[in-house]
Amino acid sequence: MPGSDGQLRGAVRAFLHGQRFEPHCHAWMTEFDAEFSRALGRQGWIGMTWPPEYGGGGRPERERLAVIEELLAAGAPVAAHWIADRQTGPALLRYGQPEQCRRYLPPITRGECFFAIGMSEPDSGSDLASIRTAATATADGWRVTGRKVWTGHAHQADYLLALVRTAPRDASQRHAGLTQLIIDLSAAGVTVRPLRSLDGGHHFNEVTLDDVLVPRDALLGREGSG
Numbered sequence: 001m002p003g004s005d006g007q008l009r010g011a012v013r014a015f016l017h018g019q020r021f022e023p024h025c026h027a028w029m030t031e032f033d034a035e036f037s038r039a040l041g042r043q044g045w046i047g048m049t050w051p052p053e054y055g056g057g058g059r060p061e062r063e064r065l066a067v068i069e070e071l072l073a074a075g076a077p078v079a080a081h082w083i084a085d086r087q088t089g090p091a092l093l094r095y096g097q098p099e100q101c102r103r104y105l106p107p108i109t110r111g112e113c114f115f116a117i118g119m120s121e122p123d124s125g126s127d128l129a130s131i132r133t134a135a136t137a138t139a140d141g142w143r144v145t146g147r148k149v150w151t152g153h154a155h156q157a158d159y160l161l162a163l164v165r166t167a168p169r170d171a172s173q174r175h176a177g178l179t180q181l182i183i184d185l186s187a188a189g190v191t192v193r194p195l196r197s198l199d200g201g202h203h204f205n206e207v208t209l210d211d212v213l214v215p216r217d218a219l220l221g222r223e224g225s226g
Contacts, residue, residue: 023075
């Protein structure tokens with residue numbers, strides 16, 4: 001209802017009035033503030049549309065959009081939970097196993113679990129079919145070796161949702177053999193190096209994966225269907 005939307009927008013504005021932050025026009029990308037995300041989580045404004053059994057609010061999509069519009073209009077520091085709320089959570093709900101949803105989604109909604117995305121690579125850019133990061137199968141999972149670039153806030157995130165190759169490239173089927181894995185950024189073999197912008201800012205990174213052991217239950221969806 002229009003009235004309820006107005007009430008919700010008023011609540012968001014009142015919440016923002018009580019927070020301390022410097023507004024930024026690209027705050028969704030540059031401004032990582034874990035405490036702000038936790039405060040937002042306490043309001044129930046992360047994972048708003050997700051099922052309550054996974055910590056979500058089960059609310060209509062338009063309420064989520066109203067909250068996001070108010071946060072962006074205010075230049076609020078939403079980068080910490082942005083990827084998890086907008087991309088990782090929905091991907092888990094669609095392709096993840098129930099155990100994965102129970103493990104990752106509730107802490108995301110509380111603003112306590114942050115994700116980065118590992119897609120682009122050196123010499124690949126947005127052509128994801130050309131990625132070379134390789135995941136070699138082991139008895140318990142995979143060993144992953146490669147590099148990812150433009151990984152926003154990987155130096156502050158907990159996990160990397162990475163697109164990797166679990167099968168060699170096939171010229172006739174360029175998108176075959178691609179798999180998504182959830183990689184713990186604190187794992188042995190993970191190195192995060194800053195990629196600074198011209199103004200000295202640091203939100204992008206290069207992530208090097210050097211024989212990183214990834215367990216079997218870190219697979220998102222089906223192997224080869226990334």
